[in-house]
Amino acid sequence: MSRAGNRTGPTMHDVAAAAGVSQATVSLVLNDASGTRVSEETRHRVQESARRLGYRTNAHARVLRGGVAGMIGFVGDFVATAPFAGKIIEGAQARAWEAGLPLLTVNTGGDKELEESSLETMLSYKVAGVVYAGMYHRVLEVPEVLGEVPAVVLNSRDASGRLPSIAPDEELGGYTATRHLLDAGHRRIGMINIGTPDDVALPAAAGRRAGYLRALAEAGIAPDPQLLLDGDGEVPGGYANTLELMAADNPPTALFCANDRTAWGAYQALESLGLRVPEDVSVVGFDNQETLAPNLRPGLTTLELPFAEMGRRAVELVLAGDGPAGSRPAGPGRTELFECPLIERQSVAPPNPQRARYPHK
Template identity: 35%
Template sequence: MTRIDDVARRAGVSTATVSRALRGLPTVSPATRERVLEAAAELGYTASPSASRLAGGRTGTVAVVIPRVTRWFFATVVEAAEETLHEAGYDLLLYNLGGREHARQRLLHTANLHKRVDAVMLVATPLEPADFVAVTNLALPGVTVSSGTAVPGWPRVLIDDRAAAATATGHLLALGHRRIAHISGDPSDELAFTTHIDRRIGYRQALLAADVRPEPELDVEADFTINGGSRATAELLRRGPLPTAIFAACDEMALGAMATLRQAGLRVPDDISVIGIDDHDVAGVVGLTTVAQPAAEQGRIGARLLLGPLGHGDPADAVEPPVILPTRLVVRESTAPPRAG
């Protein structure tokens, strides 16, 4: 491997100058810089990341922490963040917690994340009180994406989950529905993963605003997957009498709901309406009405908010108040007025 000394010798300068020239520091004369770049190119030299990190203290790497890559929203966020980060010259370390509690613990507490990365992006990652200490101790710049709980000093990008849920519920109410079921996360899990909490609140507020009393037996818990939606819907069928509409907290759950309803011989929307949140790629395919949220944009903006403190960002991107992105109702074929009678 060619080292910095080789380049220095060839260019007739010191290693310090090579280092400066290659990193584009302003304190190098144009002529010298030219010679250094030429020598480096001829030797095919690039600095060893390990050595640079140890000497310089910067890793050129960002950690992106997500619950599950296999869920549409997170994959989309990661994809957008990856592109933005790599374009700025940063590597992306992926931590897919996958619901494994020990994975989160290991990540936040034991592994010295702060020596591996320059910044952290937490996507919809639950933080318990103890975790905040750990995160703060990291002493790293960071950003939270799609998380109701703010980390002090970190910017945030998210949507207004209550408003999105209210929009979805409002759409059903406007169609004339009154018995509207809701499928969402575990209500007792209020610690951190606030998405489902907020969506449930939006749902209830919309009902109350329309003088509809929320019925506990129409509020079913499930995880945010297709299977979760299926199981929750099966539970609704078991409980009966059936609602006239189902508002699922995400599109994947809505897809599971549609499948289970169909298997039960019910037609959507003739017998029962279904609406989700996301605008998953598949939503258009199955005609799912949903409240669209900009997933890629959240990843892109999150990455930009991270690059700012790292000195690679556009100062215009530096914001303190949360960046709240708009959502919008997309009406397709899975919602209709309730059947007469």
């Protein structure tokens, strides 16, 4: 047998000797035990000694000892392939690594058979918990097997109310976007939504619309039904809806587009009418899609979805043993809402009283 085949590698005792601490301290640090009084300096010394020696924890022994493996499962539909939602994984992975745990990630592409198989595999490996993520904010039917481990629904909500959920504060985001346009002096503000407000499976559409209406009400402005359109969240829809809004007898001086793709369509429609952003019409989007918002000309002022922060929080809840298998009290699962910060660029200006007349007028 080769020498490599006989090698067992450094032990926890070797790490303790290198760090100048007890083996018990090494165990506490490397297993991320909670409630311990190990100083940050000692923790760093142990971690650095383990890294330098190439010490690896024994996942199989951890399962035998504690009943769970040293990893967290992450299952999403299209999260890994979305152009902007990958930050969810980055945030979750960063928090898991801080606890010394790898993140076992599966992107199912919406394939329910793959999702079921992935979850069964994760549970067979005795993962410490599972983060169940959606690419966009909606109400999800969560698999029953997630009731067997600490689990959190991320960027969506559990339709059954069994599991805690992490989601963006859509209403506050819609309010912030509209308030920003009001503060710039606009009073005729159109909104192009990403769906219909009565679609209970899509909280983003209802929430962003509610925030828009709340901001108008606070400013003493009665909503004009002609200025509030349901959209499809895509560029062609944003283009067509913007043309409709601008054809009104008293068109808006500003547009709140409920996602950045809609805003891109609005830019194109305004240009076709000979109108400039923001000199003639101001525009605010939603999502802060990095491949789009900063690259429009002018750069799009928009609301950012706090994906990294939400991913971190989801893992924190799993680590705390939240969910039905942990210490959470019985009853409906709560939803933690995260604020969507405003990212200001160059697409908002005060209304222009000398705005050019439209070519079709």
